[in-house]
Amino acid sequence: MIRFDNVSYSTNGIKIISDVSFELKKGDFTALIGANGAGKSTVARLCNGLLKPSRGAVNVGGFDTALVRTSRIAKFTGFLFQDPDRQICKNRVRDEIRFSLECVMEDRAEIEMRCERTLKAFSLDGERDPFSMSRGERQRLVLASILATEPELLLLDEPTTGLDYRECMHIMECISVINRKGATVLMVSHDMEIVQDFTREVMVLNDGSLLAHGRTKDIIRDESLLARASLLPPQITELALRLGAGYENVITVDDMVSAVKKKRGGAE
Amino acid sequence: MGGFLDYSPGDSFLHRLNPLAKIFLSLMLSVSCFVTDSSIFCLMIILLNIAMAAVAGISSRALAMLRTLIKFCAFLFFIQVFFIREGNILLSLPFNVYVTDKGAMFSLMMVLRLIGATLPLALMLSITKMNDLSNVLVERVGIPYKYAFSLTTAIRFIPVFTAEMAGIMEAQTARGVAFDTKNIFKKIGLIFPLCVPLLITSVRKIEGAAISAELRGFNCRKRESGYKSYPFKTADIGVSIFALTLAVAGVFIPF
Amino acid sequence: MIRISGLSFKYDGGREEALKNIDITVCKGDFFGVIGSSGAGKTTLLHAINGIIPHHFHGDYYGSVEVNGLDTIDNKPEQLAGTVGSVRQDFESQMVSSVVEDEILFGLENFSVPRDEIEKRMTDALDKTGIRNLRERNIATLSGGQKQKVAISAIIALMPDVLVLDEPTGELDPQSSRQIFQLLGELNEKHGITIVVVEQKIMLLCEFARSLAVMDRGRVVLNGPVSEVLKSSREMESAGVNCPRVVTLADRLRNENLYMGPVPVNIPEAENMVRSTTL
Numbered sequence: 001m002i003r004f005d006n007v008s009y010s011t012n013g014i015k016i017i018s019d020v021s022f023e024l025k026k027g028d029f030t031a032l033i034g035a036n037g038a039g040k041s042t043v044a045r046l047c048n049g050l051l052k053p054s055r056g057a058v059n060v061g062g063f064d065t066a067l068v069r070t071s072r073i074a075k076f077t078g079f080l081f082q083d084p085d086r087q088i089c090k091n092r093v094r095d096e097i098r099f100s101l102e103c104v105m106e107d108r109a110e111i112e113m114r115c116e117r118t119l120k121a122f123s124l125d126g127e128r129d130p131f132s133m134s135r136g137e138r139q140r141l142v143l144a145s146i147l148a149t150e151p152e153l154l155l156l157d158e159p160t161t162g163l164d165y166r167e168c169m170h171i172m173e174c175i176s177v178i179n180r181k182g183a184t185v186l187m188v189s190h191d192m193e194i195v196q197d198f199t200r201e202v203m204v205l206n207d208g209s210l211l212a213h214g215r216t217k218d219i220i221r222d223e224s225l226l227a228r229a230s231l232l233p234p235q236i237t238e239l240a241l242r243l244g245a246g247y248e249n250v251i252t253v254d255d256m257v258s259a260v261k262k263k264r265g266g267a268e
Numbered sequence: 269m270g271g272f273l274d275y276s277p278g279d280s281f282l283h284r285l286n287p288l289a290k291i292f293l294s295l296m297l298s299v300s301c302f303v304t305d306s307s308i309f310c311l312m313i314i315l316l317n318i319a320m321a322a323v324a325g326i327s328s329r330a331l332a333m334l335r336t337l338i339k340f341c342a343f344l345f346f347i348q349v350f351f352i353r354e355g356n357i358l359l360s361l362p363f364n365v366y367v368t369d370k371g372a373m374f375s376l377m378m379v380l381r382l383i384g385a386t387l388p389l390a391l392m393l394s395i396t397k398m399n400d401l402s403n404v405l406v407e408r409v410g411i412p413y414k415y416a417f418s419l420t421t422a423i424r425f426i427p428v429f430t431a432e433m434a435g436i437m438e439a440q441t442a443r444g445v446a447f448d449t450k451n452i453f454k455k456i457g458l459i460f461p462l463c464v465p466l467l468i469t470s471v472r473k474i475e476g477a478a479i480s481a482e483l484r485g486f487n488c489r490k491r492e493s494g495y496k497s498y499p500f501k502t503a504d505i506g507v508s509i510f511a512l513t514l515a516v517a518g519v520f521i522p523f
Numbered sequence: 524m525i526r527i528s529g530l531s532f533k534y535d536g537g538r539e540e541a542l543k544n545i546d547i548t549v550c551k552g553d554f555f556g557v558i559g560s561s562g563a564g565k566t567t568l569l570h571a572i573n574g575i576i577p578h579h580f581h582g583d584y585y586g587s588v589e590v591n592g593l594d595t596i597d598n599k600p601e602q603l604a605g606t607v608g609s610v611r612q613d614f615e616s617q618m619v620s621s622v623v624e625d626e627i628l629f630g631l632e633n634f635s636v637p638r639d640e641i642e643k644r645m646t647d648a649l650d651k652t653g654i655r656n657l658r659e660r661n662i663a664t665l666s667g668g669q670k671q672k673v674a675i676s677a678i679i680a681l682m683p684d685v686l687v688l689d690e691p692t693g694e695l696d697p698q699s700s701r702q703i704f705q706l707l708g709e710l711n712e713k714h715g716i717t718i719v720v721v722e723q724k725i726m727l728l729c730e731f732a733r734s735l736a737v738m739d740r741g742r743v744v745l746n747g748p749v750s751e752v753l754k755s756s757r758e759m760e761s762a763g764v765n766c767p768r769v770v771t772l773a774d775r776l777r778n779e780n781l782y783m784g785p786v787p788v789n790i791p792e793a794e795n796m797v798r799s800t801t802l
Contacts, residue, residue: 074444078443081438086432087440104443135561163561164723164763193768230697238790257775260797264781274661397621399621399625400625476616480609480611480619484681485630485633493634
């Protein structure tokens with residue numbers, strides 16, 4: 001779905017991304033982690049052509065991003081930004097969703113059908129004014145209007161920052177559903193627990209270089225690798241690492257409880 | 269680094285000038301471009317601007333600004349040049365479209381004036397700390413602090429809003445709005461609806477700024493509260509005289 | 524000391540009360556965390572402490588708020604500013620200057636601090652937050668964490684007894700978020716400043732705060748020492764707050780009758796907990 005071949009990106013003479021190569025397959029759910037300023041958002045923007053590589057090539061869905069317009073790539077990709085207010089530009093929920101559809105397709109009947117279906121699926125009130133909704137609700141509206149277009153690739157730039165836990169889970173579950181239906185997802189995030197709970201692969205970025213790309217459960221246990229990207233493992237993983245022998249496969253609270261029971265059973 | 273109008277720190281001769289002298293200099297440079305009828309004089313003022321930017325160590329920013337201005341002005345030039353029908357025809361095109369010597373000259377002057385007047389203001393703002401500007405307006409000119417602060421805050425918010433607008437355009441491009449179209453009229457038509465999100469964000473940011481200023485005692489400020497003082501030195505007087513001379517020269521320049 | 528009694532507030536034009544009958548006492552020297560889902564009234568509560576409510580935002584106001592003996596109805600925000608310092612959520616729009624030094628001067632000048640004292644207060648504030656080296660820098664070129672430290676320094680220079688902060692790490696990465704909380708911990712312990720902080724990152728609150736209030740739809744549903752509040756993990760979850768996983772683990776172990784001790788608030792404590800159950 002996405003292939004980076006030795007991609008570098010510089011702006012104003014400053015190198016932001018250097019020599020990054022990776023490939024994401026259809027249906028992957030990958031997290032992109034790293035400290036602020038590591039270049040995560042830049043990689044996400046290179047994926048759909050919002051930024052064009054200074055060197056190397058980015059191929060997305062069979063298109064070289066340097067050769068096609070971003071609006072062409074947008075027809076099969078969705079991009080959820082941190083701040084929903086940069087996208088919302090209509091004063092009715094229904095119009096906002098319809099506008100997203102109009103950007104990528106022309107069939108009126110299809111647009112109306114999808115619009116109504118999305119309103120129902122996200123239980124949104126089509127007549128509401130988006131600006132009277134909370135930030136979490138607005139973020140959900142933006143996600144709904146993106147998912148209405150049924151993108152094959154979904155790019156997420158810290159989609160849950162500024163949201164409370166409930167709103168955050170809501171957004172992540174919607175994203176999980178579309179991933180299970182076959183969409184490729186690349187998510188920039190700081191929240192290691194979300195990364196652990198939802199993604200299958202992780203890429204670690206530091207100072208514009210790709211440090212690692214592997215299975216989530218391996219990467220979140222690699223303390224020294226995470227430390228290089230100024231990150232810590234999720235709580236239960238960190239606890240399991242400290243406890244050592246007998247806790248090697250512990251990831252969730254459930255795992256930990258069974259590991260404790262097993263250990264007690266062995267002792268008794 | 270930093271965007272358009274962001275303060276660019278330094279310790280050059282121009283940086284050290286009194287903020288009032290800087291503003292007067294840039295105003296006079298702008299004025300001189302408007303009062304003169306000489307395209308060569310305008311061109312010289314623009315070159316002087318670039319030279320000043322080099323002294324202040326921001327030549328790369330000045331050139332970037334110049335490039336943007338030229339792009340914008342080229343657009344204006346072509347609109348203008350086809351609308352003036354008087355004078356001798358220089359170039360004749362199909363569909364009764366032609367370019368006259370008067371039209372070309374007028375359009376050229378307009379473009380030079382626009383560049384000559386915009387550049388100095390932008391340059392001066394990027395080498396003046398906004399606080400110094402508001403303080404000097406209060407201390408030297410006697411403008412009430414509230415107005416001086418509002419003025420400088422408005423200027424300070426320009427780059428913030430520019431960045432916000434860029435962010436909005438990016439978000440809209442990502443959803444498939446064709447901002448990457450080559451057709452400029454179509455592009456303008458697409459940008460128009462984006463004023464809604466920009467307005468909402470702006471109102472929120474301004475509200476936030478007002479509250480935090482209030483929390484930090486903005487309403488208690490008195491005229492003599494200022495910590496720094498801004499004496500008018502010999503260099504400032506010299507620069508002001510030079511600026512005034514340029515403006516007067518603009519009126520009388522023969523070529 | 525902050526004493527909030529029977530506080531209810533409805534914004535002009537608001538459909539519902541944003542705060543409903545709030546009673547909270549924050550003792551001098553406390554590090555007080557506030558958490559809750561969005562729309563729970565956290566920011567409104569901070570605004571009621573620094574006087575923005577009722578002086579800037581108007582509405583129906585019942586009850587009273589007193590900070591170090593100053594009533595927030597009789598005293599305007601600027602009169603409270605020497606007592607309560609506020610750091611707001613969006614640090615981009617709260618900055619008034621282009622250079623760090625000027626940002627700190629702004630408040631000092633406004634309150635007409637004598638000239639000879641200004642320099643001392645400025646260096647003091649920059650030393651306390653550890654950013655003396657940034658004094659001449661252009662704010663636009665700083666990282667998010669550095670900007671937040673500048674915002675805190677500008678408030679510390681006014682020497683408030685209480686510092687209220689609204690999601691100070693909202694836009695920061697885990698490492699900078701931690702640094703900000705370490706700084707707040709230092710200001711609290713070394714310099715005796717009372718801290719009231721609204722924050723979504725529950726793990727940071729558990730580690731650094733001493734008291735915790737959980738808000739839900741305008742009410743304070745839990746309030747007390749952190750370790751006490753964490754025992755009610757079920758109530759926290761129904762208020763839309765994510766419990767730290769080590770707390771959930773403690774809960775589960777308690778339900779299985781494997782653990783009876785105190786709730787762990789960080790990894791070392793959790794390690795001791797697990798080791799004690801498997802001894």
